[in-house]
Amino acid sequence: MAHQPGVAVMEAGALEFRAAEVEDTDERRESRETVGTPFADDPRMTCRDVNVYYGDNHAIKNVSLDIGREQVLAMIGPSGCGKSTFLRALNRMNDTIDGCRMTGEIRLDGQDIYAKDMDVVPLRALVGMVFQKPNPFPKSIFDNIAYGVRIHGLAESKSEIEGIVEHSLKRAGLWEEVNDRLDQPGTGLSGGQQQRLCIARTIAVSPEVILMDEPCSALDPIATAKVEDLINELGQDYTIAIVTHSMQQAARVSQRTAYFHLGDLLEVGPTDQIFTNPIHPLTEDYITGRFG
Amino acid sequence: MGSPSLILALLGLSSVSYYLGWRRSISLAQGAVRNLHSLPGYHGLYTALWAAVPALLLLCIGVTLKGPIVTSIVVSDLPAEVQSLPPERLNLVINDIRNLASGNIASRKSPAMVAAADRYVRLQGYAAIAVTVAVLVLGVFCGAIAWRTIQPGKRARNAVERTILGFLMASSTIAILTTVGIVLSVLFESLRFFQAVPVTDFIFGTEWSPQMAIRADQVGASGAFGAIPLFAGTLLISFIAMVVAVPVGLMSAIYLAEYARPRVRAVVKPLLEVLAGIPTVVYGFFAALTVAPFMRGMGESLGLDVASESAMAAGLVMGVMIIPFVSSLSDDVINAVPQAMRDGAYALGSTRSETIKKVVIPAALPGIVGGVLLAVSRAIGETMIVVMAAGLAANLTANPLKAVTTVTVQIVTLLTGDQEFDSPKTLAAFALGLVLFVVTLGLNVIALQVVRKYREQYE
Incomplete structure (x- = not known):
C-alpha cells in the first residue's frame, strides 16, 4: 500500500475544510486554475508556467508543479490530457520530436534544464525514463545494463561494470531470475522481466529522478504487482514521477497525485486526499468514474 | 476464324x-x-x-x-x-x-x-x-x-475461389519450372563440356586459354580451361566494388535515415537512386574511357605500372553502381528500427551517434547484412562494366592495377560471334554459368542463414 504522505499531509486538513466550504458551482467546474498543493517544501524538480506546443496544438498550458525529493508523484487524467507530454518535458525527451516547442522554466536541483548551455546528455543520465512498452536493446541482458555505464564512463574496470550490473539487477528484483543467463538477449525475457530490465538499466547510471510513462500498461497483473513493489521500494531513494491510467496504481505507489485535464493541471495533493476528498469537481468526476 | x-x-x-x-x-x-x-x-x-x-x-x-x-x-x-x-x-x-x-x-x-x-x-x-x-x-x-x-x-463462391487458387498456383509453377529448366539445360551442356575437359582441370586449373584446334594439324591452339584465374578476377573486382560500396552506401544510409532533415532526404534519396537507374553500359564506357585512363595517369605520376584495363577501374565504377543498392536497402532497415529503441537510448543519456552505433545499427544488422550480400551477388553477376573495363587477359593476380578477366566477361566472349555449338570452347560458357549459379546460390543461402541467426538473437 501507499507510504505515509510526507510534507503535504499537514495541509490536507485545511484543504478538506476548503473543499467542504466551497459549493460545486458551474464557476468552479469551469475553472482551470490549479488547486491543492502544487508546491513542495524541498523539491527535487520545480516547474513554473510550463507550456508545450506540438505545432499549433497547445498540449500543456501553464503548468506549475514541484516534484518532491525522494517521493513518488503520480500523474493521472484522461487520455490526451498531456501527462505524458509533461513527463517527457522533464528530461527533454520532447526535443526529439519535430515541431515541439516549450516555454516556461523547469529546474532540477535549482538548475534550469532548458538553459542554453545545458547539455541534454548528462541531464538524461540524471533524469532517467522508463517507457510504456518495454524497450530492451537488441543486446544481452548484461550489455543492456552495461550500455549506460559504458557510455557515461561510470566504471573503470570490467569488474566494476559487473558490480554495477549485479547491483542494478538486484535493485530491480531481477537478479534471482536472470543471473544464470546474463549473456542471453534481453528481448527473450517476458514482458514484466523486460520492464524490470529497463528499470535496472535506468538505475545503473545512478539517476536522481526516474520518470515512468505508464510502465505497467503492457504488463499482466502479476508482473504489474512486481513492478509496483519495485516502485514503492525505489521511492525511498529516488524521486519518481509516474504517469498512470490506473487509479488503484496511483493510490498504491504514490505519495502525491496530480490530475491533468486537457493540458491543464487541475489539482495536486497528497494521494490519500485526492482519492478520498478531491477539491476540483472535474477531479472528482474522473476519480468516481463519471468520465475518462 | x-x-x-x-x-x-x-x-x-x-x-x-x-x-x-x-x-x-x-x-x-x-x-x-x-x-x-x-x-x-x-x-x-x-x-x-x-x-x-x-x-x-x-x-x-x-x-x-x-x-x-x-x-x-x-x-x-x-x-x-x-x-x-x-x-x-x-x-x-x-x-x-x-x-x-x-x-x-x-x-x-x-x-x-x-x-x-x-x-x-x-x-x-x-x-x-x-x-x-x-x-x-x-x-x-x-x-x-x-x-x-x-x-x-x-456453392459457386467455393468453386470460383478454388479455380482462382488453381490459376495462382499455375502462375507460380511457371516461374519455378522456368528456373528448373534453365538450371537443367545449363547442367546438361556443362556435362557435355566435362566429357571433353575433366572437372578437376576446370575447377583447379590455373590457366585459361579457351582455344580449340579445329583441324588436327593446327598449331598453337591447345585449349586450357582452368577457371581459377576467372574466379580470382571476379572476386578481386567484386571485392574492390564492395570496399567502395559498403562504407559509402552504409554511411549515406545512416545520414539519410538519422540525420537528414525531411527536405534534404526528399531530394538526396531519389538522387542517390538515380545511380541505380543508369544503364550499366554507360557505367562501362565511363569506366573504360574516363576512369581507367585517369588511373593510368595517376599511376604513372606515382611511378606505378598501371594496366590500361585494370581491375581497379572496373571495381571502382562497379562499386559506385552498387552504392544505391546498399544505401537504399540499409536506409529501409534503419528506418524500420522502432523509435522506442532510440527513445530508450536517448533516455539513458546517449548522444545521437552513440545511439546509432550501439543501438540502431546492431538492431538493423541482419537487414544490412542481407542487403550487402545481395549487392555481392549483383557484383559477381555484373557483366557490362567488366566487359568494357576489365579486359580479357586471364591473369592470376591479386594486384588490382593489373588487367584481370571475370567469369561473365569470358561467357560473353565465348558466345559472341560465329561459334560451333558443340565445341568445348562454347560449352565452357555453360560450365562457367553453372559455377556462377552455384556460387550465387551458396551466397544467398549463407545470407539467409546469417539473417536468421541474428533474427533469433534479436526478436
Whole structure:
C-alpha cells in the first residue's frame, strides 16, 4: 500500500475544510486554475508556467508543479490530457520530436534544464525514463545494463561494470531470475522481466529522478504487482514521477497525485486526499468514474 | 476464324455467360440476395469460367494437333515413291508443299506437288473451321450446363475461389519450372563440356586459354580451361566494388535515415537512386574511357605500372553502381528500427551517434547484412562494366592495377560471334554459368542463414 504522505499531509486538513466550504458551482467546474498543493517544501524538480506546443496544438498550458525529493508523484487524467507530454518535458525527451516547442522554466536541483548551455546528455543520465512498452536493446541482458555505464564512463574496470550490473539487477528484483543467463538477449525475457530490465538499466547510471510513462500498461497483473513493489521500494531513494491510467496504481505507489485535464493541471495533493476528498469537481468526476 | 478472333469471341461468350449467370441467381434469389449461398457475382463468374476455360483448353489442343494431322493426311495421299523416301528427304518435300501452299518459292515443282499443296490449303481451312466450331460449341454447352445448375444453395463462391487458387498456383509453377529448366539445360551442356575437359582441370586449373584446334594439324591452339584465374578476377573486382560500396552506401544510409532533415532526404534519396537507374553500359564506357585512363595517369605520376584495363577501374565504377543498392536497402532497415529503441537510448543519456552505433545499427544488422550480400551477388553477376573495363587477359593476380578477366566477361566472349555449338570452347560458357549459379546460390543461402541467426538473437 501507499507510504505515509510526507510534507503535504499537514495541509490536507485545511484543504478538506476548503473543499467542504466551497459549493460545486458551474464557476468552479469551469475553472482551470490549479488547486491543492502544487508546491513542495524541498523539491527535487520545480516547474513554473510550463507550456508545450506540438505545432499549433497547445498540449500543456501553464503548468506549475514541484516534484518532491525522494517521493513518488503520480500523474493521472484522461487520455490526451498531456501527462505524458509533461513527463517527457522533464528530461527533454520532447526535443526529439519535430515541431515541439516549450516555454516556461523547469529546474532540477535549482538548475534550469532548458538553459542554453545545458547539455541534454548528462541531464538524461540524471533524469532517467522508463517507457510504456518495454524497450530492451537488441543486446544481452548484461550489455543492456552495461550500455549506460559504458557510455557515461561510470566504471573503470570490467569488474566494476559487473558490480554495477549485479547491483542494478538486484535493485530491480531481477537478479534471482536472470543471473544464470546474463549473456542471453534481453528481448527473450517476458514482458514484466523486460520492464524490470529497463528499470535496472535506468538505475545503473545512478539517476536522481526516474520518470515512468505508464510502465505497467503492457504488463499482466502479476508482473504489474512486481513492478509496483519495485516502485514503492525505489521511492525511498529516488524521486519518481509516474504517469498512470490506473487509479488503484496511483493510490498504491504514490505519495502525491496530480490530475491533468486537457493540458491543464487541475489539482495536486497528497494521494490519500485526492482519492478520498478531491477539491476540483472535474477531479472528482474522473476519480468516481463519471468520465475518462 | 483465326485464333485471336476466336479468343475474342470466347471472351464475349464468357461476358454474356457472366451476365446470364448473375441474372439467373438474382431471379432465383426471389428479391433477397441473402437467400443465396454465394453472391450473384460469384454465380456469374462460375458460369463465365465454365464457358471460357474448357473451350480455351480445347482451342490449345486443337491448334497444337491441327498441323501434324493435316500434314499426315497430305503425306498419305502423296505417290508411294515419295512416301518411301528417307525421313530427311520427306521433310524437304513437305517443306516444299508448305511453301507452295503459302505462295512462296519452292525448290521443286511438279503437278503432284501442286495438287498436294492445294489439298494442304483446303485441309487447313477445314481444320480451322472444325476447331472454331468445336470450341464455340463446347463453350456454349459448358456455359449452358453451368447456368442450368445454378441453385440458391449452389456453392459457386467455393468453386470460383478454388479455380482462382488453381490459376495462382499455375502462375507460380511457371516461374519455378522456368528456373528448373534453365538450371537443367545449363547442367546438361556443362556435362557435355566435362566429357571433353575433366572437372578437376576446370575447377583447379590455373590457366585459361579457351582455344580449340579445329583441324588436327593446327598449331598453337591447345585449349586450357582452368577457371581459377576467372574466379580470382571476379572476386578481386567484386571485392574492390564492395570496399567502395559498403562504407559509402552504409554511411549515406545512416545520414539519410538519422540525420537528414525531411527536405534534404526528399531530394538526396531519389538522387542517390538515380545511380541505380543508369544503364550499366554507360557505367562501362565511363569506366573504360574516363576512369581507367585517369588511373593510368595517376599511376604513372606515382611511378606505378598501371594496366590500361585494370581491375581497379572496373571495381571502382562497379562499386559506385552498387552504392544505391546498399544505401537504399540499409536506409529501409534503419528506418524500420522502432523509435522506442532510440527513445530508450536517448533516455539513458546517449548522444545521437552513440545511439546509432550501439543501438540502431546492431538492431538493423541482419537487414544490412542481407542487403550487402545481395549487392555481392549483383557484383559477381555484373557483366557490362567488366566487359568494357576489365579486359580479357586471364591473369592470376591479386594486384588490382593489373588487367584481370571475370567469369561473365569470358561467357560473353565465348558466345559472341560465329561459334560451333558443340565445341568445348562454347560449352565452357555453360560450365562457367553453372559455377556462377552455384556460387550465387551458396551466397544467398549463407545470407539467409546469417539473417536468421541474428533474427533469433534479436526478436
